[in-house]
Amino acid sequence: MTRIDDLPIRDELRGKSPYGAPQLTVPVRLNTNENPYPVPEPLVRRIAERVTDAARSLNRYPDREAVRLRTELAGYLTRTTGFPLDHDRVWAANGSNEIIQQLLQAFGGPGRTALGFDPTYSMHALISRGTGTRWVSGPRRPDFTVDLDVAVATIREHRPDVLFVCSPNNPTGTAVAPETVLALYEAAQEARGGAGALVVIDEAYAEFSHRPSLLPLVEGRPTLVLSRTMSKAFGAAGLRLGYLAADAAVVDAVQLVRLPYHLSAVTQATALAALEFADTLLGYVEELKSERDRVVAELRALGCDVTDSDANFVQFGVFDDAAAVWQRLLDRGVLVRDYGIAGRLRVSTGTRPENDAFLEAMRTVVKDLENDRHDRTDRNEKAEDNR
Template sequence: MNPTSAEERLERLNALPLRENLRGTVPYGAPQIDVPIQLNVNENTHPLPTAVREAIVTGVEGTLETLNRYPDREFTTMRESLARYLGHGLTADRLWAANGSNEVLQQILQAFAGPGRTLMSFPPTYSMYPLLAAGTDTGYIAGTREADFTLTAESAAAQVREHAPDVVIVCSPNNPTGTSTGLDVIEAVYAATEATRSMVIVDEAYAEFAHTGTPSALELLPGRERLIISRTMSKAFGMAGTRLGYMAAAPEVTDALRLVRLPYHLSAVTQAVALAALAHADALLATVEDIKAQRDRIVDGLDRLGLTPTPSDSNFVLFGPLQDPEAVWHGLLDAGVIIRDIGLHGRLRVSAGTEAETSAFLDRMQELADAGIAVPAP
C-alpha cells in the first residue's frame, strides 16, 4: 500500500465532523532531525548525574509490586516535595502537577476558560498558548510588546482593561525572546483584572536560568487568589522526558483543577521519577550555572559578529534579524547543529548546550559570517 500523501490526509481530516475552530490548524512541534548537536527545543543537554539515575531506578523499582493498582490520585508526597523545593512558605495544598506544564495550562483553561471565554497573551511568546486556546475552544487575544520585546506595566494593564480576557498568561522569562517580566507588570495586570475576576498565569518554565537577583512571581502569591505560577521539571532539572509540570496557587485553584483532571492522571512511575529528582535537586540544578555561562558566551559571541542577540534570562538566545535566516539555519544543519527558526522577522533561536556544543555552534557561526552568510539584515 502506498503511503497516504499529506494532501490526502488533510482531505480525509476535513471530511470528519471536526470542530470549526480546529480546521486549518497544524499540530505543535519543532523539526525532529537526528543530528549530533540539538539546540532547537531548549532542552537541558547535560546528562543526568549517576547518583540521580540510580535514585530514579530505585524509585521506579519500588513501584513495580503495585503497578496493578492505581497510583496516588492526589500525589500528596510529590506535592509536599514540590512545596519544599519552591519555598516561599508554600504548602502541599497550594501545589498541583500534571504531565508537563502544557497539561497544567490546559487544565487551567478547561476550568476557567472554554466556549464564550477568552485567553490573552503577549506575542511574540510561547506558541502553544493559542493552540491551547483552540484545543479548549477558547477565544484567543494577541496582545503586543515593545519593539525590544519587553512588556511595560502601563501597556499590559491597558491592554487587559481594553480586552477584558477571562485568562491572561504572561511568560517570564519569555519564550522565544528570553526577556524577563518585572513584578510590577504582573501586579499591574492582576490589578487590571479585578473588575472581571480573571485568572492571571505567570509561566515561569525558565525561571531557574534567570540572572541572579531576578525575582519570581511566587513572591506575589499571598493575597492574590486568582494568580497562578506555572513551572516545569523539563528545563532546569533536565527531565523533559519525564513530562512533569506543576503550579503554585491558592488552594481553591487546585480544587478547581480537580474538577477537570482525568482520573489518576499522574502515573506511579512519573511520581517516583519526580520524587527521586526532587530529592537530588541540588545535583540536577548544578548544571544551571554552566548553562547560564554558555548562554552568556553565546550572547557575547553573537554580539561580536554583529548579530544583535536579545538579552536573555533563559537557557536560549534569540538573535537577528538576519539577511538570510534560512541560509544560516541550513548552514548550521550542514555542520550537524540544529537550532530553531521561529519565523520571527528574520530571527533565529539557539539553546545553550554544553561547553562543547556551544563552541561548535559559535565556531560554525564564525565560518558562516566569514562566508558572508550569517550577516545582519540591511
C-alpha cells in the same frame, strides 16, 4: 486521501498546525531548549530503586492526589525561593502543558477569552483553542518587552478570563519585572469588574533567570497562578512533569477537570527521585547560565543583535534571510530553531563543546554572509560602470 479539514473538526482548529520543532539527526542539536546534561548515574540508580518499589503495586491505582510529590515540590519551591508553601497550594500534572490545559478547562472554555503577548509560548494559544477558549494576541515592543500602557489598554478592550504572562518569555528569553506583573494582574481584575480574571505566570525557565522567582506575588492574590516544569532545570524533559503554585482554591478547581489518576505511579516515583538530587541538578543550571551568558557575548562580538536572555536559550539576528542562515548552520551540523520571527533565530544553550561548535559555525556563516554582501556590491558597481 482524507485531509484533516475534510473531517468535522471544530472551526477554530481548521488550518492550524500541531506544535513541534524539527527533530533531525545532527551532531549538535540546539533547537528544543532541552537541558543538554544527561541524568547523573547516582540519580539513574535512585530512579531505578523508586520505580522498582512502585512496580510492586502497579496492580493498584496511584495516589490520585499525589500528596507526597506535591509536598516535596512545595518544599523545593520554599527552599529555592524563600516563599513558604504547603502541599495544598501546589498541583502537579504531566508537563506544564497539562497544567495549562487544566487551568483553561477550569477557567476558560466556550464563551471565554484568554490573552497573551506575542511572540510568546505558542502552546498558550494552541491549548486555548483546544479547550474552546477564544485567544487574543496582544503586542510587544520591538525589543520584545511588554509595553505596559498598551497591554493594559488591550486587557481593558478584551476583558480576558485568563491572562498569560511568560517570564522568562519563550522564544525571546525576556523576563517581566514584578511591578509589571502586578500592574497586569490589577488591570485584568479591574477589566472584569474588580475580580475574576485568572493570571498565569509561566515560569518554565525560572531557574535560569538572573532575577528571583515571581512566586511571592501569589500571596494575597487568589487568582494569580505560577506554572513550573521539571523538563528544563531538572533535565527531565522525558519525564513530563509540570506543576503550579497558587491559592489552595485554584488547586481544588483544577481537580474538577483532571483525569482520574492522571499521574502514574512511575511518574511520581521518578519525580520524587529527581527532587532528591535537586542541588546536583541546579549545579548544572549554574553551568548553563554561565554558558548562556558566554554565547550572548560571543554573538554580540560577531555583530549579531541578541535579545537579553533569562532562559536557557538565546534569540539572535537580525538576518535578511533567517531561513537561509538556519540552513547554513544545519549544513555545518548545528540545528537551531527558526520559529517565524522575521530575521531572527533561537539557539538553546548546550554543553561547552556544543556551544563552541555553534559559535564556530556562526563565525563561518557570518564571514560567508559578509563575503556575499561584498560580492553583490562589486557586481552592482560593475553593472553600474558598464551602463
